[in-house]
Amino acid sequence: METKFTEQESLAVISEMINRARNNIHKGAGTFMIYWGYMVAIAALLNVILAYVLHSLSIPTNYSFLIWWIMVPAWIVSFILEKKIDRSAIVKTHIDHFISSIWKAFGISNIIFLFIIFGLSYALQEFNHFFYLTNPIILLFTGIGEFATAKMSRFRPFLHGAIAQWIGSSTCALSIMLFKNGNGVLVQFIILAICMVIGFIIPGYKLNKLAKESHV
Amino acid sequence: MFKDLDPLLHSQLRLALMSLLLGVEEADFVFLKEQTGATSGNLSVQIDKLSEAGYIKVKKTFLGKMPRTVCKITAKGVNAFDTYVKNLKTYIK
Secondary structure (H helix, E strand, O other): OOOOOOHHHHHHHHHHHHHHHHOOOOOOOOHHHHHHHHHHHHHHHHHHHHHHHHHHOOOOHHHHHHHHHHHHHHHHHHHHHHHHHHHHOOEEEHHHHHHHHHHHHHHHHHHHHHHHHHHHHHHHOOOHHHHHHHHHHHHHHHHHHHHHHHHHHOOHHHHHHHHHHHHHHHHHHHHHHHOOOOHHHHHHHHHHHHHHHHHHHHHHHHHHHHHHHHOO | OOOOOOOOOOOHHHHHHHHHHHOEEEEEHHHHHHHHOOOHHHHHHHHHHHHHOOOEEEEEEEEOOEEEEEEEEOHHHHHHHHHHHHHHHHHHO
16 A cells, blocks of 8 residues: 655654654663673772782782683673674664774773883883773773763763763773872772763663653 | 655555564564554565565564564665655645
8 A cells, every 4th residue: 555645744744754763772682881881890890809818818919800801701791692682672873883893992992001101011011000000091982982972962961970980081091190009090990980880871771761751 | 846655665564564663673573463463364465575576575484383473674664665655745735
């Protein structure tokens, strides 16, 4: 069955459908942000706790950094989850594709950055000074990713998240000046956990709530 | 002067499908059905017509045991839509 219609109606159909496609937020759109927010926040806090436990046992606190290997299985789970969500998604917008590409670029940049930091530390046999840079620079990258996500998705909580990452990045740098004897790095991990809550977990839940409401 | 409107696009459901697909990377049959409010049978017929004209590309896969149809607009479809909108403007002016 086909319905012929007027030119005015034709324009109305075009604008309505384009708007529907553009404003579509699929269910569970914030799940990845929540997942990564929790993973990084938990790892950061465990790092701090582990450092204090190791210190009390007179074991070098540098071993506490090993907790970050948890990110390898976390990434594998995330990859499997992403494939599953991608296959079952009923629509993939240009914005989804762009945002996904931004975070892929973020992941690749982080791996290269960590490679540079570890490489330089090893080559120069100077670890502390380089490790002080890790959190501020990763938060700087996160701020860029979240800012671009906010602008593309026009979702304001991501913008607040991006600002939180940049403030966190600057505060991490300041913590080195304020806390001596390696405690600055531990303070950085607490800042990182706070940034994950403000920048990822809260906006992620807000986005999921919005997606749920728009599909009722 | 009024220009002829592409009869393939000057139909409510087909135009709605093309407008939806223009705004997304690709879309599932379920999404298109939800957004247009069309019946499955009618939607299938219109998708076939657009696909035969080369305006959209249809990919049929399986999600588990369930068959799945994913549609994507082609470059030919984008051009046809663009021409349709330009011609439509001659009527509106």
